[in-house]
Amino acid sequence: MAGEPKNKPSWIKPFELDAATANFEVERPAPAAPDDHEHQALAAELVVEGKRRGLFWRRLGSLGLAAAFAAIGVDTVSRLQDQIATDPMIGIPMAILLGIVAISALGLLAHELLQLRRLSRRAWLRAEGLRLVGSDLQGDSRPLISQVNAGLPSAAPILATQRTFERQDNDVLADGERLRLYERVVIEPVDRLAYRLVLESSRDIGVLTALAPYGLLDGLFVLWRTTILMRQIARLYGVAPSTATTLSLLRRCLRNSAIAGLADVASHALLEQAGASLVTLLSAKAGQGAGNALLAARLGLEAIKECRPLPFVATKQPSLGQLRKAILSDERAANILLQDDEELVRTKR
Amino acid sequence: MPPLFSWDLGLGRLVGGLADDIAELSGRALDNHLNLAVTGLRRSGKTVFITSLVHHLIDGHNLPFVAAVHEDRYMGAREIPLHDTRVFPYRQFHHDLDQTEPNWPAATETLSRLRLLIRARNPNRLTSTIQPIRELTLDIIDYPGEWLLDLPLIDETFQSFSEAAFSLAQTPPRTGVAQEWLAMARSIDQSSPVDTEVVARLSAAFTTYLKTCQRELGLSVIQPGRFTNPGEHAGSELLHFTPLPAAAEVPGSIRALFRRRFDLYRDEIVKRFYQDHFRRFDRQIVLVDLLSNLNAGAAYFADTQLALSMILKSFRYGSSSWLGRLFRPRIGRALFAASKADHVAPSQHAALKQLLELMIRPAARSARLEGVRPEVIALASLRCTDVVKTTHQGQTLSCLKGRRLGDKEEKIFFPGEIPPELPEAEDWTEDRFRFYQFEPRRLRTHGDNQHIRLDQAIEFLIGDKL
Ligand SMILES: Nc1nc2c(ncn2[C@@H]2O[C@H](COP(=O)(O)OP(=O)(O)OP(=O)(O)O)[C@@H](O)[C@H]2O)c(=O)[nH]1
Ligand SMILES: [Mg+2]
Numbered sequence: 001m002a003g004e005p006k007n008k009p010s011w012i013k014p015f016e017l018d019a020a021t022a023n024f025e026v027e028r029p030a031p032a033a034p035d036d037h038e039h040q041a042l043a044a045e046l047v048v049e050g051k052r053r054g055l056f057w058r059r060l061g062s063l064g065l066a067a068a069f070a071a072i073g074v075d076t077v078s079r080l081q082d083q084i085a086t087d088p089m090i091g092i093p094m095a096i097l098l099g100i101v102a103i104s105a106l107g108l109l110a111h112e113l114l115q116l117r118r119l120s121r122r123a124w125l126r127a128e129g130l131r132l133v134g135s136d137l138q139g140d141s142r143p144l145i146s147q148v149n150a151g152l153p154s155a156a157p158i159l160a161t162q163r164t165f166e167r168q169d170n171d172v173l174a175d176g177e178r179l180r181l182y183e184r185v186v187i188e189p190v191d192r193l194a195y196r197l198v199l200e201s202s203r204d205i206g207v208l209t210a211l212a213p214y215g216l217l218d219g220l221f222v223l224w225r226t227t228i229l230m231r232q233i234a235r236l237y238g239v240a241p242s243t244a245t246t247l248s249l250l251r252r253c254l255r256n257s258a259i260a261g262l263a264d265v266a267s268h269a270l271l272e273q274a275g276a277s278l279v280t281l282l283s284a285k286a287g288q289g290a291g292n293a294l295l296a297a298r299l300g301l302e303a304i305k306e307c308r309p310l311p312f313v314a315t316k317q318p319s320l321g322q323l324r325k326a327i328l329s330d331e332r333a334a335n336i337l338l339q340d341d342e343e344l345v346r347t348k349r
Numbered sequence: 350m351p352p353l354f355s356w357d358l359g360l361g362r363l364v365g366g367l368a369d370d371i372a373e374l375s376g377r378a379l380d381n382h383l384n385l386a387v388t389g390l391r392r393s394g395k396t397v398f399i400t401s402l403v404h405h406l407i408d409g410h411n412l413p414f415v416a417a418v419h420e421d422r423y424m425g426a427r428e429i430p431l432h433d434t435r436v437f438p439y440r441q442f443h444h445d446l447d448q449t450e451p452n453w454p455a456a457t458e459t460l461s462r463l464r465l466l467i468r469a470r471n472p473n474r475l476t477s478t479i480q481p482i483r484e485l486t487l488d489i490i491d492y493p494g495e496w497l498l499d500l501p502l503i504d505e506t507f508q509s510f511s512e513a514a515f516s517l518a519q520t521p522p523r524t525g526v527a528q529e530w531l532a533m534a535r536s537i538d539q540s541s542p543v544d545t546e547v548v549a550r551l552s553a554a555f556t557t558y559l560k561t562c563q564r565e566l567g568l569s570v571i572q573p574g575r576f577t578n579p580g581e582h583a584g585s586e587l588l589h590f591t592p593l594p595a596a597a598e599v600p601g602s603i604r605a606l607f608r609r610r611f612d613l614y615r616d617e618i619v620k621r622f623y624q625d626h627f628r629r630f631d632r633q634i635v636l637v638d639l640l641s642n643l644n645a646g647a648a649y650f651a652d653t654q655l656a657l658s659m660i661l662k663s664f665r666y667g668s669s670s671w672l673g674r675l676f677r678p679r680i681g682r683a684l685f686a687a688s689k690a691d692h693v694a695p696s697q698h699a700a701l702k703q704l705l706e707l708m709i710r711p712a713a714r715s716a717r718l719e720g721v722r723p724e725v726i727a728l729a730s731l732r733c734t735d736v737v738k739t740t741h742q743g744q745t746l747s748c749l750k751g752r753r754l755g756d757k758e759e760k761i762f763f764p765g766e767i768p769p770e771l772p773e774a775e776d777w778t779e780d781r782f783r784f785y786q787f788e789p790r791r792l793r794t795h796g797d798n799q800h801i802r803l804d805q806a807i808e809f810l811i812g813d814k815l
Contacts, residue, residue, distance in 0.1 A: 011765070011766050011768075011776075011781060012741070012742075012744070012746070012763065012765070012766060013765070013780055013781070014762070014763055014764050014765040014780065014781075014782065014783035015741065015762075015763050016760050016761060016762045016763070017739065017748075017760065017761040017762075018758075018760060018761070019750055019758065019759045019760050019761050020758070022739060022761050023739065023740065024737040024738060024739045024748065024750070024761055025737065025738050136698065136699035136702060136703075137696075137699050138695060138696050138699075139696075167797075168411075168413040170798060171695060171736050172690075172695040172698070172732075172736070172801045172802075173695075174695075174698065174699065177414075177805075181413055181414070184419060185413070185419070
């Protein structure tokens, strides 16, 4: 055994070089161009999509829809051709008009799809973040962070925190450490603004449902106010709040709350209502208001989770209970949760 | 005529020392006092760690992972003067490092103590109306690493100590250098009456053997510790004994003398050292210089592993109650750090950490048993190298740029790759690892990039009290 000739060792021998003559570069790699990650991102998204249930029916549905639109289009074009043939004076301007409409509709569709993509890209970023956050290795966190940076709005306070991060970042940090630092320095302040938005909207909802005279009216109000909240949160995290994203966000949040939190909401609301039986006696509406407020808060928290470009690791998301206390009790509790960021909020709006 | 009693008589120190103790006790009662154990074998980086820790706590700069600093609550720290023991010469060490030609602190020869007052604003809005500022007193001691190996002697008798010493001396890599002393110890007649000449020769041979093991072979298990670093016991007769082969004891014989000296050494020096300074720790950082072990070879790795397990048996782990905290504190958080992490490129820290985990596994057992989960990191108290990339035989490698100890110019080094597991003995050839010591870089006020993960160590060790 010992006499066997050894292969070339699998390790590299130590060596040293003269700093004056050797070729070297200081290790501070420029963030990788986002493009080569775009493909991976898309691929990853497709994988995520593919895992969803009901994909077949969805595909079938969209296929049907596309066929219907195509039929309408073909039909319109042939009618237009007839029109132009019989009466060009009316037919041509009409064709131009319809063309403009069609083009802008397509543009709108493309825009919406793009924004939707941005939203679903967040899931991929979060998955990447989760993969790296426990890592002691190096090399993958900087490209990810530059992508996350690119996805955040370029508002002054965020730029400021990004600069702070750049200053504190260090070439010795492992991927996990760097991500945790980034989360605490850059994402956490954004979270706090988001919690503030959630609190405000659920307070509005709670108060208004308690006051509004008709059931239908509060339903509409809740829907309207929640939609605004979704848009606000999306904008805060750098997802442009187009109609499609808002709706998609609302749908995802509703789905998630149904899975993870509806029971939670219900029991809290029930408890709240049981506890507040005196109030309920005085006004059944008040309890309902609390319930609606909680639902809005729950949806808000879900929206934050959906829009956030990184998972919660270094910082914790406040529980519904904490938020509930903040909504239902006084200003003081809310401040504990949020701490003061008046300045940030003002510049943000 | 001298005054009847002067402060020099020690009365001042006594009163002052008492005041220090009372301050500590009241701090403990209020839960704002911590004793931090900075543990590490010889040359593992304790003194540099303490100096850098104090510097950064006072400076409050470049500590992004300290929550209080991140939340902008951290207010700063200052040294509190102490009366009774030698005070850790922080000023001097800091001064030596804050020079254009900085110098490392010299090897420690005596015990010294330091007390630091740290302030941060209270993050809790509810209690902050009553107590707007949190104060933490942190006590740290510095001592020669050699002395740590004395702690396990507390439970030994002359007989058991001798047996262990003989069996150790007969296993490689000690066999070669132990020959002279072994031969001498075996040949003397233990029951003969004391002959000072023989005693002197025997103990000189033993001390030489220990010193060779330590300085030339770089081994860690060197007992008794004061033989190689006597501190205030330099020249004392107490240090003139050696282990002896098992035999019956005759009164007035050499064996009786050695046994008595061992007992005195154990009871007067080691037990006192332990009672005075090692019983009352709340937090612990264990610094391990893994890289010199890798330089040396497999046997040395095992030797350090053994030394660490022996030492850590002397510490008490677990959570303490309020009363326990006052009178019998336990170490509730333990951090194992591979020190001098700037001697390798950061891309190797993961492997360094993994290797350290492997090394300390037996030593950390007692802590684990008490429910204390030790944390492991790669740390540099004072960063002395930059990271650069070079191309070598077609491969891009992360290398270090720094000034090697004794060199005039900076050079680029690839010191070898750290394996995440212990290499097989046959893979451990001469030229696999070449980790060097480096000249220090200036420790500046408000400097950036001066440490590696010191902030994470601070957060882990005392972050909950800030
Ligand atoms: N590059 C680098 N070298 C270090 C660091 N810490 C310690 N060293 C080196 O290790 C040597 C010993 O450090 P000390 O802090 O004196 O070690 P110690 O544990 O106090 O040693 P004793 O006093 O002998 O027990 C120093 O002289 C430095 O050369 C570090 O963070 N980086
Ligand atoms: Mg020292």
